[in-house]
Amino acid sequence: MTDSAIALGALAAQLLARAGEASSGRATQAIPAAPSGGVLTTVALALIAGQQLSEHENPGEAFLHVIRGRVRLTAGDEAWELGEGDLVAIPQRRHGVVALADSVALLTIAKATS
Structure with a gap:
């Protein structure tokens, strides 16, 4: 949890710089809603063009909100291109x-939670 607002533009720039230096071409920063973790978390995810998060299970209800660039989300035969x-x-x-x-x-x- 943070006690102040997060400047998303600055965070995006920092994460893209880290992703550009990482061999995986990605970088993340978790932003929990509650100090003890709770059930709600936002993860800021930076991916360099061409990099991906391989197919994985959904850990719960989730939204993906693109703040910079363009991505493709795939789930089975469905795909969404997001800008x-x-x-x-x-x-x-x-x-x-x-x-x-x-x-x-x-x-x-x-x-x-089960």
């Missing part, structure tokens, strides 16, 4: 993300 300002609910099944340009997105997750 700056676009927001999509992530399907409740296996999915993956690929950067079509140097990109930063906010992944907001409400972890499933």
Whole structure:
């Protein structure tokens, strides 16, 4: 949890710089809503063009909000191309993300509690 607002433009620039230096071509920063972790978290994710998050399970309800660049979200036979300002609910099944340009997105997750 943060006690002040987060400047997303500055965060995006920092993460893209880190991603550009990383062998994986990606960088992340978690932003929990509660200091103890809770169920709601936003992860800022930077991907250099051509890099991806391989297909994986959905950990709970989630949104993907692109704040810089362009990405493709895939889930089975479905795909969504998203640009700056676009927001999509992530399907409740296996999915993956690929950067079509140097990109930063906010992944907001409400972890499933059972």
